Structure formats: structure tokens, C-alpha cells
Amino acid sequence: MNSVEGNSKTSYAILIIDDEDTVRKICDYVLVKAGHVVYTAESGFQGLEILRTTENIDIVVTDLKMPNMDGQSVLQQVKRDWPHVEVIMMTGYATVEYAIDAMKAGAADFILKPLSTDQIRVAIKKCIERIELNKEISTLRLANKKLVELKEIKEKFLAITSHELRTPVGHIKGYFNILNDDFVDEMSDAEIAECKNIIRNAIQDLEELLTSMFDVVRFRQNRIVLQVEEVNLAALLQQVQSGFKLALHERQLTLEIDNVSNGIVIIADRLKLKAMLTELIKNAIKFTENEGHISVRVATDKRYCHIHVKDTGIGIPHAEQGKIFDPFYEVQHSDYHSSHDTNFKGGGLGIGLTLVKEIVLAHQGEIKVESHVGEGSVFAVSLPHEQKGDEM
Numbered sequence: 001m002n003s004v005e006g007n008s009k010t011s012y013a014i015l016i017i018d019d020e021d022t023v024r025k026i027c028d029y030v031l032v033k034a035g036h037v038v039y040t041a042e043s044g045f046q047g048l049e050i051l052r053t054t055e056n057i058d059i060v061v062t063d064l065k066m067p068n069m070d071g072q073s074v075l076q077q078v079k080r081d082w083p084h085v086e087v088i089m090m091t092g093y094a095t096v097e098y099a100i101d102a103m104k105a106g107a108a109d110f111i112l113k114p115l116s117t118d119q120i121r122v123a124i125k126k127c128i129e130r131i132e133l134n135k136e137i138s139t140l141r142l143a144n145k146k147l148v149e150l151k152e153i154k155e156k157f158l159a160i161t162s163h164e165l166r167t168p169v170g171h172i173k174g175y176f177n178i179l180n181d182d183f184v185d186e187m188s189d190a191e192i193a194e195c196k197n198i199i200r201n202a203i204q205d206l207e208e209l210l211t212s213m214f215d216v217v218r219f220r221q222n223r224i225v226l227q228v229e230e231v232n233l234a235a236l237l238q239q240v241q242s243g244f245k246l247a248l249h250e251r252q253l254t255l256e257i258d259n260v261s262n263g264i265v266i267i268a269d270r271l272k273l274k275a276m277l278t279e280l281i282k283n284a285i286k287f288t289e290n291e292g293h294i295s296v297r298v299a300t301d302k303r304y305c306h307i308h309v310k311d312t313g314i315g316i317p318h319a320e321q322g323k324i325f326d327p328f329y330e331v332q333h334s335d336y337h338s339s340h341d342t343n344f345k346g347g348g349l350g351i352g353l354t355l356v357k358e359i360v361l362a363h364q365g366e367i368k369v370e371s372h373v374g375e376g377s378v379f380a381v382s383l384p385h386e387q388k389g390d391e392m
């Protein structure tokens with residue numbers, strides 16, 4: 001039969017449970033000849049023991065009437081503990097009720113005794129088809145799930161980028177028109193300079209957007225190549241902090257950097273680390289109301305350097321915390337974006353944390369988030385002091 005993956009196997013592991021020696025022998029003979037691996041057990045208990053110790057059994061063929069543990073109990077336990085294993089029931093007491101009960105409890109089929117070799121062959125063949133079909137169904141389900149996810153990412157990408165790109169493009173268009181207008185002669189030098197400045201900023205915003213979009217695509221396609229060097233953490237943090245001086249002032253936010261970072265030197269990619277800290281602090285600024293507080297704490301242990309970026313902002317609902325690292329994922333709707341990316345709930349593409357995570361992973365580090373709505377968030381990054389296997 002056709003398979004989605006085209007690699008269905010030809011040999012299956014089959015367990016025969018029957019207290020009658022002859023039945024076990026016939027089954028063993030027929031199924032080994034058909035190329036399968038056969039295990040036999042003379043009681044339900046022994047059969048379950050084989051299932052426990054042999055991990056890859058595909059099909060169980062069990063007698064219904066056996067002393068101590070009957071076929072129904074075997075069926076129930078198999079379906080409970082190994083739900084993917086198919087069970088075929090053998091019975092000499094063929095009544096419709098028995099068959100219905102067995103099928104209701106999850107049996108794939110039943111065979112009537114006395115056994116004929118053909119019956120066994122056909123039942124096993126049908127059962128294998130069922131196994132392969134189930135495999136195909138789950139492969140298709142998985143493929144479908146991936147497609148749905150991709151579609152969601154694409155929609156988010158379009159919603160966010162069209163929103164984020166429209167603002168700077170609108171500024172460039174609008175202010176360019178003003179400068180091109182006949183009335184430009186009546187404008188003061190200061191007014192003209194301001195128009196030019198707005199256009200320059202909008203171009204810069206566009207450039208930044210393009211760079212981050214490009215980075216996400218590039219990082220996702222191939223692992224990041226690190227250019228490692230000795231990085232003085234305190235100096236780097238100060239550099240990042242000074243980039244936000246104006247935004248912090250405008251938003252009346254305080255940013256406190258732990259002086260433990262003094263003297264800590266780690267082997268890392270300085271520019272990528274800077275980009276990582278910039279994104280985390282930018283988020284802390286963006287998602288904290290005016291007059292809030294942001295702190296960066298550093299701690300070290302034998303292997304790792306731990307950096308905690310904490311804010312007193314809006315926090316992230318627990319259910320969203322796993323998704324915020326996905327590309328283009330934003331908790332709030334993009335319509336709520338105010339323009340600038342350091343304004344409260346300001347703009348963004350939803351890829352900052354995706355980049356942060358890629359950078360942390362490339363450094364063989366870890367990132368965790370702890371956050372409570374209305375109280376604030378802590379992003380905890382742990383980076384090894386040195387990079388294994390990287391030449392400096």
C-alpha cells in the first residue's frame with residue numbers, strides 16, 4: 001500500500017498468547033515464514049511481561065479463554081499501557097456478543113478457532129494495514145498542524161509588518177511632500193530641518209526593521225556563527241544603558257545596573273550580546289508604565305554567568321509565556337501599538353525575543369521568564385563563562 005513516507009516496514013514484532021501449545025506453534029510457523037519476529041507466551045501474565053521487557057511489540061494475538069487471566073483482561077491492560085499496540089482476539093466460543101465486546105474494548109479483529117493458517121495470515125495482514133494507516137494519519141495530522149502554524153505566523157507577520165512599516169513610510173511620504181511643496185519658501189530653516197530630521201528618523205526605523213527581519217530569517221536558516229572575544233560585562237551594560245538615556249528620561253523610568261557586573265569577563269560574541277541586552281532592556285522599557293523601575297542583576301557561579309533583567313511593568317499572562325519567543329508573537333494586538341518602540345506598549349515586530357533566544361542558544365546558554373500580570377517580569381539569561389570548542 002502507499003505510504004506518505006514510503007518507508008513502511010515489512011517485518012513486525014508479534015506476540016502470541018495462548019495456553020494451547022499447538023496454537024502457539026501454528027501461529028509461530030505461519031508468521032515467521034511471512035518474515036515477522038514472533039514471541040510466544042502461555043499465559044496472560046507471561047504475555048504482559050514480554051510486552052514490558054520487549055519494547056517494540058506491534059501486534060498481540062491473544063486467546064480469549066485462558067486460565068487465570070483471560071483475553072479480555074489482556075486486551076484491557078494492553079490498551080491501557082501500550083495504546084499503540086494492536087490486539088487480535090482468538091476465540092473458539094464465537095458469538096456475536098464476544099466479538100462486539102472485544103471490538104468495543106479496542107481489539108483490531110478477531111479470529112475463529114479452530115485456526116486455519118490462512119485466517120492468521122489474513123488477520124495479520126489487515127492489522128498491518130491498519131497500523132500503517134494510523135501512521136499515515138498521524139503523519140498527516142502533524143503536517144497539517146505545521147501548516148496551520150505556518151499560516152498563523154504568516155498572518156501575524158503580515159499584520160505586524162504592514163502596521164510597523166506603514167508608520168515610517170507614511171512619515172517619509174508626508175514630510176517629503178511638504179518639502180516639495182511650493183510653500184517651502186515660506187518655511188523657516190528650523191521647520192525645514194525638523195522635516196528632514198523626521199524623514200531621517202523614519203528611514204532609520206525602516207533600516208532597523210529590515211535588519212531585524214533579515215536577522216531572524218538568517219538565524220533560523222543556519223546556526224549563528226559566533227565571533228567570540230573577552231567581553232567586559234559592566235562596560236557592555238553601560239554602553240547599552242547610554243543608548244536608552246533619552247528614552248529612560250522621557251518615560252521617567254529608572255534603570256539600575258548591579259555593580260556585581262564590575263570585573264566580570266566572559267567569552268562571548270560582544271555584538272550579539274549587546275543586541276540581546278538591548279532587546280531585553282528595550283522590552284522592559286516598552287512594557288513598563290512611566291515612573292517604573294528596571295534593574296539588571298548579575299550573578300556568577302562555577303559554570304555560568306546569570307543576567308536578570310527585571311521590570312515593574314505590565315507582566316505577561318502565564319499562558320502566553322511559552323509563545324513570546326516565537327517569531328512575530330505579541331501578546332497585545334498590534335493595533336494597540338503606539339508609534340515609537342520605547343513608548344509605553346510601543347511598536348515592534350514581535351521578533352526581539354526570537355533573536356534573544358537564538359543568541360542565548362548559540363552561546364550554549366539558557367533563558368527563562370518569570371512574570372506576573374500587573375507586577376512585572378524577569379528575564380533570566382544564563383551564559384557559560386566560556387564557549388566550548390570555539391577558537392578565540
Ligand SMILES: Nc1ncnc2c1ncn2[C@@H]1O[C@H](COP(=O)(O)OP(=O)(O)O)[C@@H](O)[C@H]1O
Nearest residue numbers: 283284287315324330331348349350351352353
Ligand atoms: N518585559 C516585558 N513585559 C511584558 N511583556 C513583554 C516583555 N517582554 C516581552 N513581552 C511580550 O512579548 C512579546 C514579544 O516580545 P518581542 O519578541 O521583543 O517583540 P516586540 O517587542 O517587537 O513586541 C511582546 O510583544 C510583549 O507582548
Ligand SMILES: [Mg+2]
Nearest residue numbers: 283348352353
Ligand atoms: Mg521587543
